[in-house]
Amino acid sequence: MGTDVDFVVAGAGGGLAGAIRAAELGARVLVIETNSHFRSGNNTSMSTAMIPGAGTRWQRELGLEDTPKTFVDDMLRKTHGTVDLPLAEALAGVSASLVTWLADSIGLPIELTTDFAYPGHSVLRCHTIPHRTGSALLKGLLDRASQLPNLDIMVPARVVDIAGSPAARIVVIEHPDGSLEEISTSAILLATNGFGGNAELVKLHIPEMADAHYHGSAESRGDALTIGSRLGADSGFLNAYQGHAALSYPQATL
Incomplete structure (x- = not known):
């Protein structure tokens, strides 16, 4: 028996890249x-659209030498050796491909930031x-998503639980009227940002x-943390x- 969707x-937000x-x-x-207003109201849209990439063609055009190992070394130095090494190596290893994909597949006018050095990076x-707006980055992703007939976006709706076996997960979705819907899938990506919008x-x-003002998306309520913890994930x-x-x-x- 198959699943309703594969993924x-x-x-x-940023999860659109994976989708x-x-x-x-x-x-x-x-x-x-x-x-419903995620195009201008989620944290990706509020960002400055800064995406690190180690060993890209934009760096090579300026004669800059960079490698995933150099990127990982920077992370280790900045975190005083406390970084999750396998995760850091995975992210650094795919970083150049991600930036290239955003340019060549999504069609974004990618450029290397040269007017300031981001803290902790030993190389640009x-x-x-252009204009460094997350809303423009998000629009580019959404434009590409609209071209793919096998990709659908359900909004507004919220993932509230995950059940089933690892081979066939059941995603429990809550609609604005409180009704629940279950969808079966082979894989899930919880890309719901952090928990800044959850005071508790x-x-x-x-x-x-605790008393600081949080100016990000109110939907950053820690849903991924809550659901992941319930499934036994580490944090x-x-x-x-x-x-x-x-x-x-x-x-x-x-």
Whole structure:
């Protein structure tokens, strides 16, 4: 007995990259997004669209030498050796291919950032697009997704649980009216960002930030952490965060 789809992605932000690539390779893909205004209201759309890539053609054009190993060494140095090495090596190893794919398959006008050195990087390797807006990056991904007949986006809806066996997972989806729907799949990607929008989780994992104002997506509620923990997944470094003094006080506006 087959599954309803081959691949489910929870979150229509950066997770769209995985969804699109899977669809390009022939998988039947369903993306589930809880925010009706995700095109301008998720954290990917709010970002500056900075994507590191080690050993890209943009670096070579400027005579810059870089390798995945150099990237990993930078991570080790910045984290004082506490980085998850297999994960770091995997991310660094695919980084150049990801940037190249964004340019050649998605059609984004990728360029290497040369006007500032991102902290912790020993070589210029942050790639972006003109105007450096995450909304433009997200639009490029959505435009490509719309070209793929085997990729659908369900919005608004929220993944609230995962059941079944590893070979045939059941994704439980909650609709705005409270009704539940179950979809079977072979693989799931939980790409729902962090837990900055969940005050209780912030207080639990980052108590010194409990009273800080969170200006990101309200949908970053820790869904992936909650569901993953329920399935027995491991977690770590949950006390890490980036703080930006970009809001006026006390209005909390940009």
